Amino acid sequence: MVGKASSPRVAALVGPYMGGKTTLLESILHAAGATHRRGSVTEKSSVGDASPEARDKQMGVEVTVASCSWLDEPWTFLDCPGSTEFLHDALAPALVADVAVVVCDPEPERAVMVAPILKALDDRQIPHIVFINKVDHHNVDVRAALEALQVHSERPLVLREVPIKEGDDIVGYVDLVSERAYRYKPGEPSDLIKIPDAAKDVETSARQEMLETLADFDDHLMEELLEEVVPPKEEVYADLAKDLEDDKIVPVFFGSADKSEGVRRLLKALRHEVPGHQAAALRMGIDLDAAGDAPLAQVFKTVHAPHAGKLSYVRVWNGAIKDGSTVETPAGKSNKVTGVFTLFGAETRKTDQAVAGEVVALGRLEDAATGMLVGSKPPAESEWLAPLPPLxxxxxxxxxxxxxxxxxxxxxxxxxxxxxxxxxxxxxxxxxxxxxxxxxxxxxxxxxxxxxxxxxxxxxQPQVPYRETIRKGTQVQGRHKRQTGGHGQFGDVHVRIKPLPRGEGFVFSDHITGGVVPRQYIPAVEQGVREYLVRGPLGFPVVDVAVELFDGSYHTVDSSEMAFKTAAQLAMREGMPQCDPLLLEPMLMVEVSVPTEYTSKAQRALSSRRGQILGFDRRQGWETWDTVTACVPQGEMHDLIVELRSVTMGVGTFSWRFERLQEVQGKTADQVVEKRKQDLVTA
The missing domain is CATH 3.30.70.870 (Elongation Factor G (Translational Gtpase), domain 3)
Known part of the structure; x- marks a missing residue:
C-alpha cells in the first residue's frame, strides 16, 4: 500500500450518458465552496460541459477539469463524457487519476450501459467507486441496482451504506462502518439521527456482508469474524482504503446529485480512502524513486485553444514545473513552458508553477503528444491508450x-x-x-x-470502392489513324482479353513476332490498357483481367508512343463490353460485440444488410457478452454502428477487416451501376 499523501489528488467522474456526472460535479464544487451556486446543465450554466458543442448537444463531448479544496485538501475532478462515442476522452483522464467515480442510474435494466467503462477500469486496474445517482426517484431499489451492476464488474461491489426509507422514498442512509444514521437535507450536510428500527436488520446483514468481502483479502479480519470478534472501525477503514488502492473491491455509495444528497458522504470517502498520486504513478509504470527531484509530468489531453494556442493537460508526477522552464520529451526535444494554468471548466487561471499531484495545462509544448511523459530527462513513455478502431x-x-x-x-x-x-x-x-x-x-x-x-x-457518405471484372474473353483490334498537316498518327494493335481468377489483379503480356509492333511502343500499349482499366464499361476500376498483345502494325513515319497508347484504349473500349462485365463489391469480415441479451437483435441487423452470419460465441474476456461474426457488403456498413447502438442501449460495437471482392448481380447491381452513371455525369 503506497498510502494517502498530502499532495493534490485527482478523481475522474466517469459513467454512461445521462448518469448525472456533470450534475455531480456541480454539487461537489458547490459543497467545496468553489462556486456560489450550483450550475445547471439544462440552463447551460454548469462548470462542466461548457464548450458550445457540449451545450448544443446537452452532453459531455470532452473532459472538463475543475480544481477545488475540500476540508483544506486540494482536489481536481475530471468530468468525462459518457457516450461510448467519446470513450477515449473518458479513459485517458481515468488513467492518470487516483480514483474513478462511476456515476450511474439506479434502474437495473440500464446497468448494461456501465459495462464498457467498468471493463476498461478493471482491465487497467484503476481503483474505482460506484455512485448510484438519482435515488430521489420513487421506488428505487439500491440492492437490485447493486446486483445488476455486479454482473458487469470483475471486482466485488461492496455496499458502504444502506438506505433509510419512508414509504417508497429514500430519505437517508446508515453508514456500515461507523454504524451511524443520517437524514438528507437537500443542499446541506445531512443530519445525524438514530438508526430507525426498520433499518437495523438490513444494516446488520449488509455490514456482515461487507466485512466478509473484506476478509477475503485480510486473514486477520477473517480470524476475527470466525471468532465472532467485532473488528475495530479503524481496521475496517484501513482495509477499505488498502483494497481500494489495490483495486480488489469497488465501494458503492448512493445519493442524488441533483439535490446534493449523499455528495458530502462521497467526498468524505474520497478524502479518507483514496491514495495519493504515487499509487497512480506506480500503476502507470513510473518509478518516482528513480526520478529524484526532477520534474516529470504526463500529457493526457491536448487542446488547441482559439487564442492560447496549443495546451497540454498534464498530471504532474514528480517535482515542480515552473512557468518559463524547459522540459524535454523522451526523444530529447526541448520545449519552453509558455504558461502554467490551473483549470476550472472553461476558465484558465495562470499560476507560477505546478507541483506533484496537480493537474494543469502547460502552454506551447509543440513536441509533446498525448500520452507522452515530459520533464527533465523523462524516461521512455509509459503504456498509453491505443487509438480506438474506426467505426x-x-x-x-x-x-x-x-x-x-x-x-x-x-x-x-x-x-x-x-x-x-x-x-x-x-x-x-x-x-x-x-x-x-x-x-x-x-x-x-x-x-x-x-x-x-x-x-x-x-x-x-463515403463512396464504396466497387470493382468490375469480366466473365469471358474476346479478341479485338484497335486501330488509330489520323492524318493532319505534317506527320500523322498511326497505331494498330490486336489484343486478347480474358478473365483471371479472383484476386489475380491485372496481367499484361506480349507475343509479338517479326517486329509488327516495334519494342519501343509496347510499353505505351500497356499504359493505354492500364489507363482504360481505371474505369471499365460499368464505370468502375477493372480487376482480374489479362490482356495479351499478339499482333499489330506500324508506320515508319506516323507511328508514336501516343498513337499506340490511343490504339490500345480503342481496343479495350470496343472489347470489354463484349466480355460480359460483372460488378464486384467489397465484402468485410465483421465481428459485432454486444451483451448476450441483444445477440439476436445484432444478428437481425446484420441479416437485414445482406450479411452472411457465420456464427457467434462468447466474447473473449467478457462474461456476459457475445461476438457475432458475419460477412457483410461494405455498401451496407455506413450506419451499422448507429443501428447497433440504438438496439443495445448504446454499448454495441464492432470491428472489421476487408475479406474479398464478391460478385453482385440483379437489382442491387443495377442500382449501383445506374447511380455511378449519374455521379459521373454530374461530376
Missing amino acids: FALALRPSKQGDDVKLSGALQKLCEEDPSLAVEQSADTGELLLWGQGDTHLQVAMAKLARVYHVEVETA
Missing part, C-alpha cells in the same frame, strides 16, 4: 475553394486533440475521409472545424 466515416471537402490546405491543418489538430479521430485520403476513391466513433462524434468534429478553425466543410 463511422464521412467524406469531406471544403465549402470554400482554396481551403484545402487550411482544412488539412485543422484536421491534423483535431486528431491530435482526439486520437479516436483519424483522417484518410482514400486510395480507392480519392476522397478525404474523416473516421470516428459515430455520427455524433463526427458532428462535434465538424462543429469544432467551423468554430475553432473557421473551416466550413461539405460532407457526404
Whole structure:
C-alpha cells in the first residue's frame, strides 16, 4: 500500500450518458465552496460541459477539469463524457487519476450501459467507486441496482451504506462502518439521527456482508469474524482504503446529485480512502524513486485553444514545473513552458508553477503528444491508450475553394486533440475521409472545424470502392489513324482479353513476332490498357483481367508512343463490353460485440444488410457478452454502428477487416451501376 499523501489528488467522474456526472460535479464544487451556486446543465450554466458543442448537444463531448479544496485538501475532478462515442476522452483522464467515480442510474435494466467503462477500469486496474445517482426517484431499489451492476464488474461491489426509507422514498442512509444514521437535507450536510428500527436488520446483514468481502483479502479480519470478534472501525477503514488502492473491491455509495444528497458522504470517502498520486504513478509504470527531484509530468489531453494556442493537460508526477522552464520529451526535444494554468471548466487561471499531484495545462509544448511523459530527462513513455478502431466515416471537402490546405491543418489538430479521430485520403476513391466513433462524434468534429478553425466543410457518405471484372474473353483490334498537316498518327494493335481468377489483379503480356509492333511502343500499349482499366464499361476500376498483345502494325513515319497508347484504349473500349462485365463489391469480415441479451437483435441487423452470419460465441474476456461474426457488403456498413447502438442501449460495437471482392448481380447491381452513371455525369 503506497498510502494517502498530502499532495493534490485527482478523481475522474466517469459513467454512461445521462448518469448525472456533470450534475455531480456541480454539487461537489458547490459543497467545496468553489462556486456560489450550483450550475445547471439544462440552463447551460454548469462548470462542466461548457464548450458550445457540449451545450448544443446537452452532453459531455470532452473532459472538463475543475480544481477545488475540500476540508483544506486540494482536489481536481475530471468530468468525462459518457457516450461510448467519446470513450477515449473518458479513459485517458481515468488513467492518470487516483480514483474513478462511476456515476450511474439506479434502474437495473440500464446497468448494461456501465459495462464498457467498468471493463476498461478493471482491465487497467484503476481503483474505482460506484455512485448510484438519482435515488430521489420513487421506488428505487439500491440492492437490485447493486446486483445488476455486479454482473458487469470483475471486482466485488461492496455496499458502504444502506438506505433509510419512508414509504417508497429514500430519505437517508446508515453508514456500515461507523454504524451511524443520517437524514438528507437537500443542499446541506445531512443530519445525524438514530438508526430507525426498520433499518437495523438490513444494516446488520449488509455490514456482515461487507466485512466478509473484506476478509477475503485480510486473514486477520477473517480470524476475527470466525471468532465472532467485532473488528475495530479503524481496521475496517484501513482495509477499505488498502483494497481500494489495490483495486480488489469497488465501494458503492448512493445519493442524488441533483439535490446534493449523499455528495458530502462521497467526498468524505474520497478524502479518507483514496491514495495519493504515487499509487497512480506506480500503476502507470513510473518509478518516482528513480526520478529524484526532477520534474516529470504526463500529457493526457491536448487542446488547441482559439487564442492560447496549443495546451497540454498534464498530471504532474514528480517535482515542480515552473512557468518559463524547459522540459524535454523522451526523444530529447526541448520545449519552453509558455504558461502554467490551473483549470476550472472553461476558465484558465495562470499560476507560477505546478507541483506533484496537480493537474494543469502547460502552454506551447509543440513536441509533446498525448500520452507522452515530459520533464527533465523523462524516461521512455509509459503504456498509453491505443487509438480506438474506426467505426463511422464521412467524406469531406471544403465549402470554400482554396481551403484545402487550411482544412488539412485543422484536421491534423483535431486528431491530435482526439486520437479516436483519424483522417484518410482514400486510395480507392480519392476522397478525404474523416473516421470516428459515430455520427455524433463526427458532428462535434465538424462543429469544432467551423468554430475553432473557421473551416466550413461539405460532407457526404463515403463512396464504396466497387470493382468490375469480366466473365469471358474476346479478341479485338484497335486501330488509330489520323492524318493532319505534317506527320500523322498511326497505331494498330490486336489484343486478347480474358478473365483471371479472383484476386489475380491485372496481367499484361506480349507475343509479338517479326517486329509488327516495334519494342519501343509496347510499353505505351500497356499504359493505354492500364489507363482504360481505371474505369471499365460499368464505370468502375477493372480487376482480374489479362490482356495479351499478339499482333499489330506500324508506320515508319506516323507511328508514336501516343498513337499506340490511343490504339490500345480503342481496343479495350470496343472489347470489354463484349466480355460480359460483372460488378464486384467489397465484402468485410465483421465481428459485432454486444451483451448476450441483444445477440439476436445484432444478428437481425446484420441479416437485414445482406450479411452472411457465420456464427457467434462468447466474447473473449467478457462474461456476459457475445461476438457475432458475419460477412457483410461494405455498401451496407455506413450506419451499422448507429443501428447497433440504438438496439443495445448504446454499448454495441464492432470491428472489421476487408475479406474479398464478391460478385453482385440483379437489382442491387443495377442500382449501383445506374447511380455511378449519374455521379459521373454530374461530376
